Amino acid sequence: MSSPSPALKSTLLSRRDLDFQLYEWLRLDELTRRDYFAEHSRDTFDAVLDLCEQLATRYFAPHNKKSDAEEPTFDGEKVTVIDEVKQALDAFADADLIGMAMDSSLGGAQLPTTIAQAGFAYFAAANVSTAGYVMLTIANANLLARFGTSEQIDRFVRPMLAGRFSGTMALSETQAGSSLADILTRAEPQPDGTYRLFGSKMWISAAEHELTDNIVNLVLAKIPGGPPGTKGISLFIVPKYLVGEDGSLGERNDIVLAGLNHKMGQRGITNTVLNFGEGRFRPGGRPGAVGYLVGEPHRGLSYMFHMMNEARLGVGMGAVALGYTGYLKSLQYARQRPQGRPITAKDPTAAQVPIIEHADVRRMLLAQKAYVEGGLGLQLYCARLVDIGRSADSDAERQAASLLLDILTPIGKSWPSQWCLAANDLAIQVHGGYGYTREYDVEQHYRDNRLNPIHEGTHGIQSLDLLGRKVTQHGGAGLAELGRVIGETVAAARRAGGEAAELADRLDARWQRLVTITGELFADGDIEAAMANSVTYLEACGHIVVAWIWLQQLLACGDRDGDFYAGKRQAARYFFRVELPRTDPQLDLLAARDRTALDMRDSWF
Template identity: 35%
Template sequence: MSNYSAPIRDMQFVMQELAGLAEVAALPGNEEVSPDLVDAILEEAGKFAGGVLAPLNRIGDQEGAKWDHGTVTTASGWREAYRQFSEAGWTAVAGDPEYGGQGLPKLVSTAVMEMWKSANMAFSLCPMLTTGAIEALMLRGSDEQKTMYLPKMVSGQWTGTMNLTEPQAGSDLAAVRTRAEPQGDGTYRIFGQKIFITYGEHDLTDNIIHLVLARLPDAPEGVKGISLFVVPKFMVNADGSLGARNDVHCVSIEHKLGIHASPTCVLAFGDKGGAIGTLVGEANRGLEYMFIMMNEARFAVGMEGLALSERAYQHALAYAKDRVQGTEAGVRGGPKVSIIHHADVRRMLMSMKSQTEAMRALAYVVGAATDLAHHHPDEAVRVTNQAFVDLMIPVVKGWCTENSIEIASTGVQVHGGMGFIEEAGAAQHLRDARITAIYEGTTAIQANDLIGRKIARENGATIGGVIAEMRKVEGQLADSQGENLVAIRRSLANGIDALEQAVAYILATYNQDIKAASVGSVPFLKLLGVVAGGWQMARAALIAQRKLQAGEEEGGFFQAKLVTVRFYADHVLAQAPGLAYSVVNGAAGALDLPEELF
């Protein structure tokens, strides 16, 4: 079992220096969000993550969740950990104070979320889905629904789920067949089956609030005919107490590659007369409402990619410092050394470290932009930040999760043969990471959304503004001295050039040949992630250089940051021109081979 120590210093640096914590704290409603409060939250969250959740990570992987005639039992220690988690107020960090939440900014909850996911991803999935359900009910639920469900969901007494996928539908939600029959009293009876429902059944709380997509009898075909319903596991009486068991049951849980402790359920609605639900918002607008949950979940899954990368890096680093093997290259007759002294191990560790820090920087900046989009008093600022968030959510989701698979695999490689042995623990991070690029829409779904809705539809307006901001940082690097900053500027400039070339191709091609543009969508998403991460890392390098020149304390931290950015520039950002080439020139090789020749 590996230990987990929250990277609080880097979190503080990113929040304060890159994401603009001071600006977020100045927003209306954030008057009490002082640096001292944020530091205290991070410290306490780090203690809980490392002391309570991380030790259960391996136990959960080995034991998994258990299904028995519709009942799901979580792994040893899970119920007690969840009780401590909710009683300590961690479920309420970002919740609306009107319903018992703490109302902390997205930027702060993002950092806390990273800790839960690094410490124990399988555990973190339960509060993650609840947060998305809360958000959907906050924005589209009736007053009665909010009063009935939100206080206990915010407090963690009840959890929430999102029910989209069906056996025949997969990601094609137009094929949803679950039906809702009106009863004439404001309720509906729901009939159908949903699959891949995370924490759809468990023993952590005494009620589960399902948000379910279903069709009304007179609904139009396709996605325009889907409505959203609240379907509780137990009915709720007028006084808030639990009533009869609703007609929703878990008929099985999946046997998965990873996240064994998270029950992935098949739920049957209506096998005994119909599950009772109430309509959320207006009829036939369910998919629109569900995307409120989906965007929240997509950002959170991107954070899983970041978090698992951090955990895999810490695991690999500890092993590399401890494992003694071979002599150091160039030291004839020298002593045996720990493998961190070997050049390629250092390269692998720096690859893991630099990409993880780049992902953290970009994700936290997007989190802060969410705060500005929701709460800034200037409408123009809100609109600009919302456009940036919309552009970047598919990148945070797709780029971070794809990276996590590669980074966790590199962690196995650092361990050598021991990494392939389950007892070493490195393999779990890789197995757990593999789902993240599939969850809440595959990487291709994110990438198609990125090039279609976020770039082609608005003719590149938002990404053009982002590129302009990148150029400003390039200009600041040009005015700076030092070998590291010169090298960083060179890679950043080449990366921005590559990004501009790829954007121009998408804008010129998408409406004329959508297939050709779509072949390059995933490489483009990676390109944007790599360059956007490089943009934030370049900002970090400028700040680190300034701090070092000022002789600030923590010189070691800033020196490490500068060297880490240099590695990112030389080894990761340097990939950008090749990715742009694939975006612009890759269609023929993918599309020209006839199906019968595959």
């Protein structure tokens, strides 16, 4: 067992680790005992993962560098994207993967979200930009499947599942990025029940291209006369081309591409500025982009948050995937690159050793392993909560899963965005100068991953969501539920005894302290001081949660021998020895309700 396992031949993800996490730890095969997933078995799960790995390797990975070097161009009329992107999207759609996790009643495969996410991770690892087109389409389709009318589903969702249409989510505007309350795009009701939209959107990924026959934009806008702020936001389907009742494509809608944004990374996916209602296209002879209301007026943001939460976990998984592939590539490099000699054997005439023999290189690899396998575990755990909710046969089970998912979502989005980016940083460092060149892959992963702490709610926004909402809402029920499941793991580890019990004590001490501090933070009503530390709270909570994920993985190893389990145990040790203690000074700051940033004044900078 001392030779590298065959799974490591793939530098996208480790299938051995995926299998461990899905089956030995999360026991995903047990989901198939539930009615909702009864059509499935581990065999179908495995077949899907095999397919995803194959397609990602064959159609997504090969053009990853090319789509970075040759980003989409706009000549004022048309956006050109390299051909390989369409081939990849077609291969994905032809394999019926867009509906992987959707209800079979809609033509989906009704697979667990956990399997769909694991499968999707292969595509994100292979080419996060091309995978982005798919992710947005899936999230869009899921939203409409839930909140759209059956007619909207027929007209827009089914073509998305077939790969003929693709989807976007159009929230932000130039003056309204994090602050959606301030959007200005307006939707004017028409006598026929449709709306006409006027305004501009910023940062909209995948909203212009020729990759699909049509683009289904989900657009937030305000119906004049509605309440101010977020309570007056409605959601509209605004397709690039109008769609007839028979599904045929009609007139071009009044949406104009004002320009493309040029990013540091994730360059392969178009990122657009869109103008609605400029009148350059005039459907029915009149200006204004034709839109169809989704659900009820003024409830758009709550519908969009359904998509946003899914997108946030998707962002987290994308960050994990980029971290994971960077880890595997730097591991491969460290095994092959000779440089230097052991610290205690400096005979300059001896052959150089592979750099993995240097302790500091192993440190950088072990840190990456701890981040990416911990991050993967976090994302799969969250996805499994979605599946439990989907298949629960009691409201109590559904509610418990929902509470837990709610409180874990900002962590599932932000933790991998921070630490799997840190993994990419280490992957570059392992490669040395080579890692800084575009000849190798890791610098692109680092650039690509840097988007993740920004989009779908910045790091700061996630921290406000966690501390300002998820922790306090429902009388603290989310935090209590998280405490309950952490307590279960701690109890199991104590029963297991030995090292697991020792690590459980360390986890429990931090968790209990966090709970105590959480109560004290708001005790005197100084919300400003409490919230000024929200990012510290998010980061401390995130590290404690991932320590818990690692303890679960350690327990799942049982007493099995072999390199794989030895590696899992060592990574768990690393996390508890090196990472978890980072939370102590953070908890000190929280306990003191540190005012340093709050007290800083503009004029002092």
